[in-house]
Amino acid sequence: MSEPRYPFVHVDVTPEQADEISGLLFELGASGVEERDETTLQKNAASGLVTLVASFDSREEAEQAIAELPEGLVGRYEEVVGDAWRDAWKEHYKPYTLAEGLVVRPPWEPYEAKAGEKVLELEPGRAFGTGLHETTRLVAQAIRTHAPEIAKATVLDVGCGSGILALVALALGAERAVCIDIDQEAIDVTVENAARNAMQDRVEASTTPLEEITAVSPIVLANIEARVLIPMAEELQKHVAPGGLLLLSGILVPQKDDVRAAYPDMELLADPSAGEWVLLALRKAKA
Protein backbone atom coordinates (compact mmCIF):
# COMPACT_ATOMS: atom_id res chain seq x y z
CA MET A 1 0.00 0.00 0.00
CA SER A 2 1.38 3.42 -0.90
CA GLU A 3 2.11 5.90 1.87
CA PRO A 4 -0.21 8.95 2.24
CA ARG A 5 1.13 12.24 0.79
CA TYR A 6 0.50 15.57 2.49
CA PRO A 7 0.71 18.79 0.42
CA PHE A 8 2.11 21.94 2.07
CA VAL A 9 2.88 25.48 0.92
CA HIS A 10 5.79 27.29 2.56
CA VAL A 11 5.93 31.10 2.35
CA ASP A 12 8.48 33.43 3.98
CA VAL A 13 6.94 36.67 5.22
CA THR A 14 7.90 39.51 7.56
CA PRO A 15 6.52 39.27 11.13
CA GLU A 16 4.17 42.18 10.28
CA GLN A 17 2.71 40.27 7.31
CA ALA A 18 2.31 36.97 9.15
CA ASP A 19 -1.30 37.38 10.36
CA GLU A 20 -2.61 38.79 7.12
CA ILE A 21 -0.98 36.17 4.89
CA SER A 22 -1.92 33.40 7.25
CA GLY A 23 -5.56 34.56 6.99
CA LEU A 24 -5.23 34.66 3.21
CA LEU A 25 -3.89 31.09 3.13
CA PHE A 26 -6.97 29.96 5.05
CA GLU A 27 -9.17 31.82 2.56
CA LEU A 28 -7.32 30.02 -0.23
CA GLY A 29 -8.29 26.68 1.29
CA ALA A 30 -5.54 25.84 3.80
CA SER A 31 -6.78 23.52 6.54
CA GLY A 32 -4.06 24.71 8.94
CA VAL A 33 -1.23 27.25 9.01
CA GLU A 34 1.82 26.91 11.23
CA GLU A 35 4.17 29.84 11.91
CA ARG A 36 7.87 29.11 12.22
CA ASP A 37 10.37 31.65 13.50
CA GLU A 38 13.52 31.63 15.62
CA THR A 39 11.54 30.73 18.74
CA THR A 40 9.57 27.75 17.46
CA LEU A 41 10.65 24.13 17.57
CA GLN A 42 10.73 23.95 13.80
CA LYS A 43 12.72 27.00 12.71
CA ASN A 44 12.04 29.57 10.01
CA ALA A 45 13.77 29.35 6.64
CA ALA A 46 15.47 32.76 6.89
CA SER A 47 16.49 34.83 9.88
CA GLY A 48 14.10 37.69 10.75
CA LEU A 49 11.32 36.23 8.62
CA VAL A 50 8.40 34.03 9.58
CA THR A 51 7.90 30.89 7.53
CA LEU A 52 4.22 30.07 7.14
CA VAL A 53 3.57 26.40 6.56
CA ALA A 54 0.08 25.83 5.22
CA SER A 55 -1.43 22.38 4.78
CA PHE A 56 -3.80 21.63 1.91
CA ASP A 57 -6.03 18.70 1.04
CA SER A 58 -4.68 18.35 -2.48
CA ARG A 59 -1.72 19.33 -4.62
CA GLU A 60 -4.05 21.24 -6.97
CA GLU A 61 -5.36 23.44 -4.15
CA ALA A 62 -1.83 24.08 -2.88
CA GLU A 63 -0.62 25.08 -6.33
CA GLN A 64 -3.65 27.29 -6.86
CA ALA A 65 -2.89 29.05 -3.54
CA ILE A 66 0.73 29.63 -4.62
CA ALA A 67 -0.55 31.22 -7.84
CA GLU A 68 -2.83 33.56 -5.87
CA LEU A 69 -0.26 34.86 -3.38
CA PRO A 70 0.26 38.64 -3.52
CA GLU A 71 3.05 39.92 -5.73
CA GLY A 72 6.45 39.72 -4.09
CA LEU A 73 5.65 36.57 -2.10
CA VAL A 74 6.95 33.25 -3.32
CA GLY A 75 5.23 30.04 -2.25
CA ARG A 76 7.17 26.78 -2.23
CA TYR A 77 5.35 23.51 -2.75
CA GLU A 78 6.45 20.76 -0.37
CA GLU A 79 5.09 17.28 0.05
CA VAL A 80 5.49 15.10 3.09
CA VAL A 81 5.16 11.38 2.54
CA GLY A 82 3.99 9.07 5.32
CA ASP A 83 2.68 9.78 8.82
CA ALA A 84 5.86 9.84 10.90
CA TRP A 85 6.10 13.67 10.78
CA ARG A 86 2.86 14.02 12.74
CA ASP A 87 4.55 12.98 15.94
CA ALA A 88 8.10 14.09 15.14
CA TRP A 89 7.75 17.32 17.15
CA LYS A 90 7.11 15.30 20.30
CA GLU A 91 10.75 14.29 20.34
CA HIS A 92 11.70 17.93 20.92
CA TYR A 93 9.18 18.57 23.64
CA LYS A 94 10.96 17.62 26.87
CA PRO A 95 10.25 18.69 30.48
CA TYR A 96 11.50 22.24 30.98
CA THR A 97 11.60 24.90 33.68
CA LEU A 98 9.01 27.55 32.84
CA ALA A 99 9.64 29.75 35.87
CA GLU A 100 11.79 29.26 38.93
CA GLY A 101 10.68 26.07 40.71
CA LEU A 102 8.03 25.27 38.10
CA VAL A 103 8.53 22.51 35.55
CA VAL A 104 6.20 21.65 32.68
CA ARG A 105 6.25 18.15 31.26
CA PRO A 106 4.33 16.55 28.38
CA PRO A 107 2.28 13.46 29.31
CA TRP A 108 4.69 11.10 27.53
CA GLU A 109 7.81 12.27 29.44
CA PRO A 110 8.21 11.19 33.06
CA TYR A 111 9.89 13.70 35.37
CA GLU A 112 11.00 13.37 38.95
CA ALA A 113 10.38 16.62 40.84
CA LYS A 114 13.21 17.98 42.95
CA ALA A 115 12.47 19.17 46.47
CA GLY A 116 10.15 22.17 46.44
CA GLU A 117 9.56 21.98 42.70
CA LYS A 118 6.04 22.02 41.21
CA VAL A 119 5.37 20.02 38.06
CA LEU A 120 2.55 20.64 35.63
CA GLU A 121 1.59 18.05 33.04
CA LEU A 122 0.53 19.68 29.83
CA GLU A 123 -0.69 18.26 26.55
CA PRO A 124 0.20 20.85 23.93
CA GLY A 125 -0.74 20.32 20.32
CA ARG A 126 -4.21 21.67 19.73
CA ALA A 127 -4.12 25.08 21.47
CA PHE A 128 -1.47 27.77 21.84
CA GLY A 129 0.45 27.51 25.08
CA THR A 130 3.21 24.95 25.36
CA GLY A 131 5.11 27.45 27.48
CA LEU A 132 7.95 27.42 25.01
CA HIS A 133 6.90 30.75 23.57
CA GLU A 134 8.47 33.84 25.16
CA THR A 135 5.11 35.55 25.61
CA THR A 136 3.88 32.69 27.81
CA ARG A 137 7.16 32.43 29.66
CA LEU A 138 7.17 36.16 30.49
CA VAL A 139 3.73 35.88 32.11
CA ALA A 140 4.63 32.69 34.00
CA GLN A 141 7.71 34.40 35.40
CA ALA A 142 5.70 37.48 36.40
CA ILE A 143 3.16 35.24 38.17
CA ARG A 144 6.08 33.66 40.02
CA THR A 145 7.34 37.15 41.02
CA HIS A 146 3.92 38.09 42.40
CA ALA A 147 3.08 34.66 43.83
CA PRO A 148 2.72 35.92 47.43
CA GLU A 149 -0.09 38.26 46.50
CA ILE A 150 -2.10 35.72 44.49
CA ALA A 151 -2.35 33.24 47.34
CA LYS A 152 -5.97 32.08 47.64
CA ALA A 153 -7.03 34.48 44.85
CA THR A 154 -9.27 33.83 41.85
CA VAL A 155 -7.27 34.44 38.68
CA LEU A 156 -8.84 35.60 35.45
CA ASP A 157 -7.03 34.25 32.35
CA VAL A 158 -8.21 36.00 29.18
CA GLY A 159 -7.12 34.15 26.02
CA CYS A 160 -6.28 31.02 27.98
CA GLY A 161 -5.15 28.86 25.01
CA SER A 162 -4.01 25.58 26.57
CA GLY A 163 -4.80 26.97 30.04
CA ILE A 164 -1.13 26.97 30.93
CA LEU A 165 -1.07 30.35 32.69
CA ALA A 166 -4.10 29.59 34.84
CA LEU A 167 -2.52 26.29 35.85
CA VAL A 168 0.73 28.07 36.70
CA ALA A 169 -1.18 30.48 38.93
CA LEU A 170 -3.00 27.60 40.64
CA ALA A 171 0.25 25.70 41.13
CA LEU A 172 1.74 28.82 42.71
CA GLY A 173 -1.03 29.32 45.23
CA ALA A 174 -4.12 30.79 43.58
CA GLU A 175 -7.38 29.17 44.66
CA ARG A 176 -9.44 29.28 41.49
CA ALA A 177 -9.16 30.30 37.84
CA VAL A 178 -11.71 31.69 35.45
CA CYS A 179 -10.47 31.05 31.89
CA ILE A 180 -11.94 32.45 28.71
CA ASP A 181 -11.02 32.20 25.05
CA ILE A 182 -12.81 32.92 21.79
CA ASP A 183 -11.78 29.46 20.55
CA GLN A 184 -13.85 26.50 21.81
CA GLU A 185 -10.93 24.15 21.09
CA ALA A 186 -8.80 26.14 23.56
CA ILE A 187 -11.51 25.76 26.19
CA ASP A 188 -11.67 21.98 25.63
CA VAL A 189 -7.87 21.73 25.94
CA THR A 190 -7.87 23.91 29.07
CA VAL A 191 -10.45 21.62 30.69
CA GLU A 192 -8.39 18.54 29.75
CA ASN A 193 -5.18 20.09 31.05
CA ALA A 194 -6.86 21.12 34.31
CA ALA A 195 -8.03 17.50 34.77
CA ARG A 196 -4.54 16.13 34.06
CA ASN A 197 -3.32 18.15 37.02
CA ALA A 198 -6.29 17.32 39.26
CA MET A 199 -7.29 20.99 39.13
CA GLN A 200 -10.62 20.54 37.34
CA ASP A 201 -12.64 21.65 40.37
CA ARG A 202 -10.69 24.91 40.54
CA VAL A 203 -11.00 25.90 36.86
CA GLU A 204 -14.01 27.37 35.12
CA ALA A 205 -13.39 27.64 31.36
CA SER A 206 -15.73 28.99 28.69
CA THR A 207 -16.06 31.11 25.57
CA THR A 208 -18.07 33.69 27.54
CA PRO A 209 -17.10 37.16 26.26
CA LEU A 210 -15.15 39.26 28.75
CA GLU A 211 -17.97 41.81 28.98
CA GLU A 212 -20.25 39.09 30.38
CA ILE A 213 -17.81 37.91 33.04
CA THR A 214 -18.80 39.26 36.42
CA ALA A 215 -15.69 38.20 38.34
CA VAL A 216 -13.30 40.93 39.47
CA SER A 217 -9.92 39.51 40.22
CA PRO A 218 -6.76 40.57 42.05
CA ILE A 219 -4.78 39.15 39.12
CA VAL A 220 -5.80 39.25 35.48
CA LEU A 221 -3.66 37.62 32.78
CA ALA A 222 -3.94 38.43 29.08
CA ASN A 223 -1.39 37.00 26.68
CA ILE A 224 -3.10 37.93 23.42
CA GLU A 225 -1.85 40.50 20.92
CA ALA A 226 -1.41 44.28 20.94
CA ARG A 227 -4.21 44.72 18.41
CA VAL A 228 -6.60 42.98 20.85
CA LEU A 229 -5.16 44.36 24.11
CA ILE A 230 -5.59 48.00 23.02
CA PRO A 231 -9.34 47.95 22.24
CA MET A 232 -9.89 45.63 25.20
CA ALA A 233 -8.24 48.01 27.68
CA GLU A 234 -11.35 49.34 29.36
CA GLU A 235 -12.96 45.91 29.77
CA LEU A 236 -9.77 44.32 31.08
CA GLN A 237 -9.25 47.06 33.67
CA LYS A 238 -12.83 46.70 34.89
CA HIS A 239 -12.02 43.11 35.82
CA VAL A 240 -9.00 44.00 37.96
CA ALA A 241 -9.77 44.48 41.66
CA PRO A 242 -8.57 47.72 43.28
CA GLY A 243 -4.85 47.35 43.99
CA GLY A 244 -4.77 44.28 41.70
CA LEU A 245 -2.42 43.23 38.93
CA LEU A 246 -2.85 43.07 35.19
CA LEU A 247 -0.20 41.15 33.23
CA LEU A 248 -0.29 41.92 29.52
CA SER A 249 1.73 39.89 27.03
CA GLY A 250 1.85 39.15 23.32
CA ILE A 251 3.32 42.62 22.74
CA LEU A 252 6.17 43.18 20.29
CA VAL A 253 8.76 45.66 21.61
CA PRO A 254 7.82 48.41 19.09
CA GLN A 255 4.16 48.11 20.17
CA LYS A 256 4.92 48.65 23.85
CA ASP A 257 4.23 52.40 24.05
CA ASP A 258 0.90 52.11 22.25
CA VAL A 259 -0.30 49.37 24.57
CA ARG A 260 0.95 51.26 27.65
CA ALA A 261 -0.89 54.38 26.44
CA ALA A 262 -4.18 52.45 26.38
CA TYR A 263 -3.87 51.86 30.16
CA PRO A 264 -3.07 55.39 31.42
CA ASP A 265 -4.70 54.94 34.84
CA MET A 266 -2.60 51.94 35.80
CA GLU A 267 0.84 52.06 37.36
CA LEU A 268 3.61 50.36 35.36
CA LEU A 269 5.40 47.97 37.74
CA ALA A 270 7.75 46.31 35.26
CA ASP A 271 8.24 45.72 31.53
CA PRO A 272 10.58 42.75 31.13
CA SER A 273 11.39 41.61 27.61
CA ALA A 274 12.50 38.37 25.98
CA GLY A 275 13.65 38.40 22.37
CA GLU A 276 11.27 40.63 20.43
CA TRP A 277 8.53 40.39 23.07
CA VAL A 278 7.75 42.54 26.10
CA LEU A 279 5.40 42.09 29.05
CA LEU A 280 3.64 44.93 30.86
CA ALA A 281 2.98 44.37 34.56
CA LEU A 282 0.41 46.97 35.60
CA ARG A 283 -1.23 47.73 38.92
CA LYS A 284 -4.65 49.29 39.46
CA ALA A 285 -4.87 52.05 42.04
CA LYS A 286 -6.34 51.09 45.41
CA ALA A 287 -9.91 52.32 45.74
Ligand SMILES: C[S@@+](CC[C@H](N)C(=O)[O-])C[C@H]1O[C@@H](n2cnc3c(N)ncnc32)[C@H](O)[C@@H]1O
Ligand atom coordinates in the same frame (compact mmCIF):
# COMPACT_ATOMS: atom_id res chain seq x y z
C1 LIG B 1 -1.06 33.83 22.36
S1 LIG B 1 -2.34 32.75 22.83
C2 LIG B 1 -2.01 32.61 24.57
C3 LIG B 1 -2.34 31.27 25.15
C4 LIG B 1 -1.90 31.09 26.60
N1 LIG B 1 -2.60 31.99 27.49
C5 LIG B 1 -0.41 31.29 26.76
O1 LIG B 1 -0.02 32.27 27.40
O2 LIG B 1 0.38 30.49 26.23
C6 LIG B 1 -3.70 33.86 22.72
C7 LIG B 1 -5.07 33.24 22.92
O3 LIG B 1 -6.02 34.31 22.98
C8 LIG B 1 -7.20 33.93 22.31
N2 LIG B 1 -7.90 35.17 21.94
C9 LIG B 1 -7.68 35.98 20.88
N3 LIG B 1 -8.52 37.05 20.91
C10 LIG B 1 -9.28 36.91 22.03
C11 LIG B 1 -10.32 37.68 22.62
N4 LIG B 1 -10.77 38.80 22.07
N5 LIG B 1 -10.87 37.24 23.78
C12 LIG B 1 -10.44 36.10 24.36
N6 LIG B 1 -9.46 35.32 23.83
C13 LIG B 1 -8.89 35.72 22.70
C14 LIG B 1 -6.72 33.04 21.17
O4 LIG B 1 -7.74 32.18 20.73
C15 LIG B 1 -5.54 32.30 21.81
O5 LIG B 1 -5.93 31.08 22.38
